Amino acid sequence: xxxxxxxxxxxxxxxxxxxxxxxxxxxxxxxxxxxxxxxxxxxxxxxxxxxxxxxxxxxxxxxxxxxxxxxxxxxxxxxxxxxxxxxxxxxxxxxxxxxxxxxxxxxxxxxxxxxxxxxxxxxxxxxxxxxxxxxxxxxxxxxxxxxxxxxxxxxxxxxxxxxxxxxxxxxxxxxxxxxxxxxxxxxxxxxxxxxxxxxxxxxxxxxxxxxxxxxxxxxxxxxxxxxxxxxxxxxxxxxxxxxxxxxxxxxxxxxxxxxxxxxxxxxxxxxxxxxxxxxxxxxxxxxxxxxxxxxxxxxxxxxxxxxxxxxxxxxxxxxxxxxxxxxxxxxxxxxxxxxxxxxxxxxxxxxxxxxxxxx
Numbered sequence: 001x002x003x004x005x006x007x008x009x010x011x012x013x014x015x016x017x018x019x020x021x022x023x024x025x026x027x028x029x030x031x032x033x034x035x036x037x038x039x040x041x042x043x044x045x046x047x048x049x050x051x052x053x054x055x056x057x058x059x060x061x062x063x064x065x066x067x068x069x070x071x072x073x074x075x076x077x078x079x080x081x082x083x084x085x086x087x088x089x090x091x092x093x094x095x096x097x098x099x100x101x102x103x104x105x106x107x108x109x110x111x112x113x114x115x116x117x118x119x120x121x122x123x124x125x126x127x128x129x130x131x132x133x134x135x136x137x138x139x140x141x142x143x144x145x146x147x148x149x150x151x152x153x154x155x156x157x158x159x160x161x162x163x164x165x166x167x168x169x170x171x172x173x174x175x176x177x178x179x180x181x182x183x184x185x186x187x188x189x190x191x192x193x194x195x196x197x198x199x200x201x202x203x204x205x206x207x208x209x210x211x212x213x214x215x216x217x218x219x220x221x222x223x224x225x226x227x228x229x230x231x232x233x234x235x236x237x238x239x240x241x242x243x244x245x246x247x248x249x250x251x252x253x254x255x256x257x258x259x260x261x262x263x264x265x266x267x268x269x270x271x272x273x274x275x276x277x278x279x280x281x282x283x284x285x286x287x288x289x290x291x292x293x294x295x296x297x298x299x300x301x302x303x304x305x306x307x308x309x310x311x312x313x314x315x316x317x318x319x320x321x322x323x324x325x326x327x328x329x330x331x332x333x334x335x336x337x338x339x340x341x342x343x344x345x346x347x348x349x350x351x352x353x354x355x356x357x358x359x
Contacts, residue, residue, distance in 0.1 A: 038093030188226035203237035203260030
């Protein structure tokens with residue numbers, strides 16, 4: 001496809017889930033490997049929770065805490081755990097399956113409504129004449145593609161998104177509206193940047209000088225490997241003297257900040273509002289809960305888990321679960337909290353004794 005600005009082709013538009021053909025209860029049972037109880041001809045057009053489902057919706061019941069919803073649910077078909085096969089409730093068509101939640105996840109793609117897409121370059125997009133744009137690429141309205149950018153086959157650049165000079169995007173990259181790829185950034189195949197995400201910006205590097213504060217030039221890159229996903233309004237800084245790297249398969253939630261020179265391993269998961277200071281190393285398979293803060297220049301070992309709102313000030317060994325502020329091994333943190341709870345009871349007699357002595 002030529003990078004020259006032009007119209008978008010509507011012939012290749014993909015309307016996704018709108019107008020999805022219904023699926024019968026019998027077909028669902030066959031797809032999930034479940035046992036059908038009731039009318040196999042019931043037609044399903046969507047998925048909904050038990051309390052909001054209608055006669056054309058599929059729902060699921062996997063825990064007794066939702067039995068009261070099941071009793072009055074209007075769902076046309078319900079995936080149920082074997083222990084709930086004969087549970088009293090309005091839904092009479094049931095599919096008995098060992099893991100209803102897993103079975104439901106396998107069906108979601110069928111009912112997912114995808115955003116319409118038109119292959120081509122929108123007339124209001126700005127694409128540098130020396131940019132290299134692959135086949136079947138979509139560049140939406142008001143997007144900007146800088147000098148010497150390379151965009152792989154199948155990429156989709158959303159409205160208002162910007163790709164800085166010299167950046168390289170692999171195949172099937174998705175930049176949602178107003179995402180920003182700073183110059184000389186590298187994105188692997190199937191990377192996703194959600195709305196407002198910014199990757200490759202210079203980090204928070206300054207040095208006090210006699211005449212003021214001088215910014216440290218950042219000469220490192222920002223590299224996102226294959227299948228990385230960055231949430232809305234998250235920021236990944238480029239390296240100062242080293243590269244900032246996000247390993248393949250890592251998923252980062254919204255409002256997360258990863259500072260310069262940080263190395264994140266493969267298949268990590270960071271929840272919202274995580275902050276990682278410069279030059280830290282996060283090894284493969286690490287999970288960081290919401291609002292976790294990680295001090296700079298430390299290492300969190302492979303497959304470690306850090307609980308929400310923890311503050312990490314030292315290295316965390318591989319495979320361990322830490323929590324609290326400052327973070328420590330989770331069991332140790334629980335003992336500390338229990339001890340503080342007992343301390344209040346121990347102090348009461350002492351306070352009463354001191355009160356009598358003062359009187």
